[in-house]
Amino acid sequence: MGPLRSVVLAGGGTGGHIYPLLAFADALRRHFPQIRITTLGSPKGMENQLIPAAGYDLRSIPAFQLPRSLNLDLLRTPDRMYRSAHAAGEIIDEVQAEVVVGFGGYVSVPAYLAAWRRELPIVIHEVNVPPGVANRMGMKFTKRVAVGFPHQLEQAEALRNARLVGVPLRTGITHMDRPALRPQALYHFGLRPDLPVLFVSGGSSGARTINLAVAAAAKRLAHAGIQVLHVQGGRNDPFEVPNDLPVPYVVVPYLSDMQLGYAAADLMLCRGGAITVAETTALGLPAIYVPYPFSNQEQRRNALPVVEAGGGLLVDNSELTPDWIERNIVPLARDRQRLAQMGTAAAGYGRRDGDEQLLRFVLEAVS
Numbered sequence: 001m002g003p004l005r006s007v008v009l010a011g012g013g014t015g016g017h018i019y020p021l022l023a024f025a026d027a028l029r030r031h032f033p034q035i036r037i038t039t040l041g042s043p044k045g046m047e048n049q050l051i052p053a054a055g056y057d058l059r060s061i062p063a064f065q066l067p068r069s070l071n072l073d074l075l076r077t078p079d080r081m082y083r084s085a086h087a088a089g090e091i092i093d094e095v096q097a098e099v100v101v102g103f104g105g106y107v108s109v110p111a112y113l114a115a116w117r118r119e120l121p122i123v124i125h126e127v128n129v130p131p132g133v134a135n136r137m138g139m140k141f142t143k144r145v146a147v148g149f150p151h152q153l154e155q156a157e158a159l160r161n162a163r164l165v166g167v168p169l170r171t172g173i174t175h176m177d178r179p180a181l182r183p184q185a186l187y188h189f190g191l192r193p194d195l196p197v198l199f200v201s202g203g204s205s206g207a208r209t210i211n212l213a214v215a216a217a218a219k220r221l222a223h224a225g226i227q228v229l230h231v232q233g234g235r236n237d238p239f240e241v242p243n244d245l246p247v248p249y250v251v252v253p254y255l256s257d258m259q260l261g262y263a264a265a266d267l268m269l270c271r272g273g274a275i276t277v278a279e280t281t282a283l284g285l286p287a288i289y290v291p292y293p294f295s296n297q298e299q300r301r302n303a304l305p306v307v308e309a310g311g312g313l314l315v316d317n318s319e320l321t322p323d324w325i326e327r328n329i330v331p332l333a334r335d336r337q338r339l340a341q342m343g344t345a346a347a348g349y350g351r352r353d354g355d356e357q358l359l360r361f362v363l364e365a366v367s
């Protein structure tokens, strides 16, 4: 087979759909420097900031909302779906795409539909259990489905025959030498090299419960000698942190260079978004996972295998209080040996080649 010449990548909404798309786009570009990469997004999603910033061509197609549950009638009828699929089809034709690769989010559906009508190969990448509603619709049009994690094959009937490829992650993360980058990262955030760092992130949109609980525990953490690097997250209200703490507590709105945060961290406190789990484990970073409680348990499912392997802890959203943080995080953050063991266990679960594996799968689809 010759080199790939033109590919359409569809995915949008939050970071969880967009960062794997970008990491895969980077892999395409590495292997096929002349390739034309066109991404499809919706007018309002985070793709509008993240994709142009990464230097890729983003085309917006008219938005429409899918219900949370699957209803195939949607595909036959509405006007808005037709308009979106028509717009996706025009772009596919214009760039003469050879394959459409979708990562989920509402905007993927019109891309799948348009590709199917043109008999183009479609590849779906899915990271959750249950699979997202857009990708479940896409699965009506293709059997080429790739997943990020082993538990997905066992826990979702629709994914039983999927190919396990892992999650495409940014090479800034997968190729990072954490100890080597650490001094620069600490300096960048104004953190001290002699005290442990708790890195707090509620995923791409942020997490209110986590933000408020950790901020409320700021004094106790600081007096125990634990520094905090706290990412507020794109869609969250600011919170108050006392300004007379004896050690640094650094709040940043959002990190475009997430690898710097990972490099500074000794321990992570985060939600269980699939990409976050893929990143912490790829890096061998011990983490305390606080799954988002309102999404079909998908985040609990993501985090559980890591926790069972010894690479992290799991706490219910409702149990994450300043007292819990003091009782559990303070002793753990100060126990270098336990952190090292947890890090090794996390790394045993993690993988770094999701971008290359997905590329292999896509090449099979077009050959």
Ligand SMILES: CC(=O)N[C@H]1[C@@H](OP(=O)(O)OP(=O)(O)OC[C@H]2O[C@@H](n3ccc(=O)[nH]c3=O)[C@H](O)[C@@H]2O)O[C@H](CO)[C@@H](O)[C@@H]1O
Pocket (backbone or CB within 6 Å): 014, 015, 016, 017, 019, 127, 128, 201, 202, 203, 204, 205, 206, 231, 233, 253, 254, 255, 256, 257, 258, 271, 272, 273, 274, 275, 276, 277, 279, 292, 295, 298, 299, 302
């Ligand atoms: C509430 C909800 O439904 N969340 C879903 C959403 O999470 P969400 O969109 O938060 O995605 P993930 O937690 O999976 O990934 C977050 C991504 O954002 C990056 N990042 C985050 C903060 C920051 O400041 N800078 C930065 O670059 C992380 O490095 C990571 O690459 O999509 C995931 C993947 O489909 C799902 O598993 C989650 O359940």
